[in-house]
Each structure stands twice: as structure tokens, then as C-alpha cells.
Amino acid sequence: MAATETINDVVQVEREGAVALIRIDNPPVNAAGLAVRAGLVDAIDALEADMEVKAIGLYAAGRTFIAGADIREFGKPPVDPWLPDVVNRIEDCAKPVVCALHGTTLGGGLEVAMAAHYRIGTPRLRIGLPEVSLGLLPGAGGTQRAPRLAGMRMALDMITSGRHVPAQEALEAGLLDEIRDGAPREIALAGARDAAEARIETRRTGDLPVAPDEAALADYRAKMAAEVPHLFSPHKCVEAVAAAARPLAEGLAEERALFHACQDSPQRAGLVHAFFAERAVAKFPERDAEPRELKRIGVIGGGTMGSGIATACLLAGYDVTLVEASTEALERGLATVTKNLDGAVTRGKLDAAGREATLARLDSATEIAALGQADLVIEAVFEDMGVKKEIFGKLDATLAPGAIMATNTSYLDVNEIAAATSRPEAVLGLHFFSPAHVMKLVEIVVADRTAPETVATGLALAKKLRKIGVRSGVCDGFIGNRLMQHYRKAADYMLLDGAHFQEIDRALEGFGFAMGPFRVSDLAGLDIGWSYRKRHADTRPAQERYVPVADRICEAGMFGRKTGSGYYLYGAGQGGPNPEAERILEEERARAGVTPRSFTDEEIVARYMTAMIAEATRVVEDGIAQRPIDVDAVLLFGYGFPRFRGGPLHHADRIGLDEVIRRIETYAAEDPHYWQVPGLLRRLAGEGKTFADLNG
DSSP states (O other): OOEEEEOSSSEEEEEETTEEEEEEOOTTTTOOOHHHHHHHHHHHHHHHHOTTOOEEEEEESTTOSOOSOOGGGTTSOOOSSOHHHHHHHHHHOSSOEEEEEOSEEETHHHHHHHHSSEEEEOTTOEEEOGGGGGTOOOTTTHHHHHHHHHOHHHHHHHHHHOOOEEHHHHHHHTSOSEEOOSOHHHHHHHHHHHHHTTSSOOOOGGGSOOOOOHHHHHHHHHHHHHHOTTOSHHHHHHHHHHGGGSOHHHHHHHHHHHHHHHHTSHHHHHHHHHHHHHHHTTOOTTTTSOOOOOSEEEEEOOSHHHHHHHHHHHHTTOEEEEEOSSHHHHHHHHHHHHHHHHHHHHTTSSOHHHHHHHHTTEEEESSGGGGTTOSEEEEOOOSOHHHHHHHHHHHHHHSOTTOEEEEOOSSSOHHHHHTTSSOGGGEEEEEEOSSTTTOOEEEEEOOTTOOHHHHHHHHHHHHHTTOEEEEEOOSTTTTHHHHHHHHHHHHHHHHHHTOOHHHHHHHHHHHTOSSOHHHHHHHHOHHHHHHHHHHTGGGSOTTSOOOOHHHHHHHTTOOBGGGTBSSBBOSTTOOSBOHHHHHHHHHHHHHTTOOOOOOOHHHHHHHHHHHHHHHHHHHHHTTSSSSHHHHHHHHHHHSOOOGGGOOHHHHHHHHOHHHHHHHHHHHTTTOTTTOOOOHHHHHHHHTTOOGGGGOO
């Protein structure tokens, strides 16, 4: 009969004949917090001293084996026993330890498993070492034991990418010894019995030799230099894996030194902030409201955005009705959805049968009346207030009581749209980003009379779509586009004053943006910004400095990639600056009486980022965003802000609020209308506080 002993609140030991089991039960994901670490050491010590125990099985309760570190310990001083010491203690155990893995065994969980003497995974197991996504490297032997089990190339692939490896691939690579189906306890028990009776061959991972793979190391050094030149930790990951060719103790010491170097890097702080931003946005005022159950979603508009939204909803398991104004437009929309699903098959997200089943949940129509059974409808037509109000009036007359109406508008007043209905409490904005089935961000725009249940439903939908929903108030452009319209002016002012658009793009790409603002405009289509500027021309303040370069490029029929030219040329053998755009720029400088001056990369970045920080501060000050971290999330997940820098307001804290104020006051000598110090920024600096203090 089995005897159970409680080591502490999260670790238990069960003895059964000649074997013993160690059970981890630390819900929800069995994170390797202090209690788990201490319990494992105490359990190993006790079982090693028990002369009746011949082998040990290690497993976890719940949905997964250890899924990584305890995020509650992030940023805090480490407390003994450290995970490296726990891992080494498991490997040094005089009795064989067989580990049963299931769920998503990640980070420190995989490092624990690699220290065991035999690993058995379940068929649906996925493993990984994702520390690089937090600006770190595996610091508990992962960079040393993975190469011993799977070779340097496989270890480099896993550690520099952080990808999740499925069980079969892990088995073939040598990271697992077996795959068995069944409950983790039963797998651990059978494995321990096999080890006790010598039916399986166990060994210490640290005793295995590592074949130096100079070709793999050279390949990954080149790969990191080409793909992530701005990042710190991926390059240190390669150095750590290279150290695996040394004796284990030396390699572990080098790993520890490189881990501390990553830990001390500002990039780690930025990446950890981004990690928490993704989770913090869920803490919204209406989170206790009950969201409406959604089964069928209507999408009005079958263009690129509407088709992308329909695709995202289908992939999340919803029934979808796509509505367009004409048969021809509807057919184009349906073809786009089908193409998107074909792409999901190509990427391995769907199989052929899944594609057919997904398409079977898609209906279509040319009349809004077809949406009578929809629980939520998302309008995604072009940006015209009159058209949107007409659509919402029809929806109000069509939808059942309790149904929700959402607009995908990028800029327009959601309060005015809601007023076109008799139930403004059921109206909100759901601002997706293109391509909507790929981009992670959705701005949840809350109008003055939007009901808490409506907001909760919008955020629940974003979660079901595997997107990051950020709550926003109503203003022109909400959070993201409001910021973009402001900080883009800083780039335009530098352009007119003497910086070449290619210089500005290059400087900001050097800062970490994937693309500079002028390349982004070419990609999105210059006509989009042109339409916005024309729509707002009558309300532009007389004292505002205006740069018409982009307008003139559009007037010449050059809209960017879609027309083959914009700021840059596109097509076979092209890609450099567009001479016609350069000519227009020179003409506008002459017209404005500007004597061009040079800008360093550092000055370009400083002006652009200071403008972004200033407007981001005003967005918080105006109550459009709940907290600074919400603004950071929008820029990180919707606008390509470099993740390792954490977002504009995290970046402001890093450079210092007094320095931001100094820059604004310096630039204000040139343009006092544009460069103004927000009151909130001055107040925080005066009180010695940071934006982080406002995040709660």
C-alpha cells in the first residue's frame, strides 16, 4: 500500500514498494517558485537517504509539468535554493530519477527535466527554453545540458528562438527518451519501476560528451547578427552554448556569468515590462461584468480589414456571416477569407479537414437583414461617418435585444456612431489592425454610454481571438493613431528641416523599429494618411506648422508599394529613394525658405521619441488610456515599437523624466506650438515619481 508524505504545501512524496514518486502540485502551471524548489531538494534528500527506495519518479499534477519560473518573483532578489542548485541536486542524486513530462514544459521546468536521468513525455507534450523572450538565457543548466542531449545545433535553435518543440521532434532530437500515453503519475510510476529493475538505461546528462559544432556556432552567430542585431541576449545564448564543449562545471560557470550579464541589461527590463504589459491590460474597470455569450458574429465589409476580421473569428471557432453591398464585392471578400485560411493550412495552423470545417461555418449575404441572428456585429467599412451611421441605424432595427454592435473605425467618434441607435449601451469600438487575422492588438473603444457588459464582451472576444485587447476612451485616433499622428509630425519636421527620409528611417531602424516611418507609410499606402489630412484640413490650427511633402507625392499618383513608388521605388531592381519624391522635398524646402541642416542619428531618435512620449503622456492625462502600461501595450503590439525597449513610457522612465522635459523645452524654441511639456509629465518629475508608479 502506498504511503504519502507531505513535504510542503506544493510537494508530496509517495512511496510504493521499491520506488517513490515526487508530486508537484502548484497550480495553475506548477511554476518553479520557492516552495517548489525547496520541496524538490527536501524530497530528493529524503528519498536518497531511504535505503528501501531504488528509483524515483517525478511528475506534476494539473495540466502541465513545470511551465517556467514564478512571475511573482520577477525583479526580486533570488532566495535559496536557487534553481541551478535544485537542478544540480536532482542530477547528482545517487538513485535514478525518471521524469514524466506533460503539457507545456518550459524554461526552468525543462531544465529540471534535463537534470533527471530519464525523460518520458506524453504525445501532446511541448517543450521549450523561452528565456530569450525576456532578455535572458536559460540559467539553470539549459545551455549546457541541451547540447549534451540534442547536439549544439538543436540547442541553438531552441534557445535562440524560444520556440515550443513538439514531443516527437524532442524524442528524435534526444531530449526525450520515450513517449508514452497515459496519466503523468502512472507514467512516472512505471518509469521508476523500469529504472529500479534496470529495464531502462538511465544516465546523468552532465556526464554525456558534447561534440563541438563550429559550423553550427558560426551559422548562429551570423544568424543573430543578421536577424537581431539590436538584441543582447540571443548573442549571449550562442556564447553559452559554445561553452558546453567544456567540462560541465566550467560550462555552468560561464552560463551563470552570461546569465547575470543579460539580467543586468536594460533590454531585460524592457522585455519583462512588455511581458507584464500583455497581462496588465486585462485589468480593466468592467472586468467583473458578465460578458455576453457569442456564437455567431456578423462582419460588414469584405475588404482587407473585414475579411481579416472574419478570418480571425472563424479560426476562433465562431460562426460568421460576412455582408457586403454587392455580389462582386462579396465574392472578393469570400475569396480573401479562403486565401487567408489556405495560408493557415500552409503554416500548419489548420489541416485540410479543418479548413473545410471552418469554411462551413461561413455564411454570406448582401443585406444587413441577414444578420438578425448575430450576437455581435463588427462594421468594417470605409471611414465615412454618414455611411457608418446609416449602417448602425439598420443594425439597430435588425438585431435582437442584447446583441452588440461594434465599429472598426480607426479615428471616428464612437459616441456619434452610437447615437445613431436606440441602444448606445450596446455599441463599442473594436479597432483591429491589418492584417486582422495576424496582428495581435485590438483597441476596445468605450463610448460614454457603453455598458460594462458590452465592454467585457469586447475584451472576452479579443481573448478568444488570441489578441491583446486594450481599453481606450473616445478621441480622434484613440490611443495608437492619436499618438502616431503626433509623433509622425516630428519626422516630417525633421524632413523639411534637412534630414533625408532615408536617414530618418535608418536611424529609427537602428533604434529597433522594424521599419522607419516613411517605409511604413509606403507599405500602408500614402493615400490613407492623405485622406485623413484632407478630412481634417478645416480644423487644422492656424499656428500649426504643416509639411505638404506627402500630399504632393500623393497628388502625383504615388501611393507607395501599391503603385510602385512613394518615398521609395519598388519593383524589379528597385528599392532606393524615389528621385521624384526627393525633387518634391527640395521644392518644398525652397518654398518654406528652409536652409537644410544635418541631423545625427541620435538627434533623430531623440526628437521622434520625445514627441511620442509627450503625446503618450497626454493620452494618459486625458484619461483615454487607463495607465501608462496600456499605452506601452498599444505601441508594442500594434505599431512595431521595439519590444526590448518596453514601450514609450517605459523608455521615458529609463532616460529620466527630467531629461524628457529638458528636450521638450529645448525644441520649443523652434516650435512652441508643437513642443509643449504635458502637465502630468511635469508633476511626476516634480514629485520624483515615474510612469511606472501610475501602473499600480
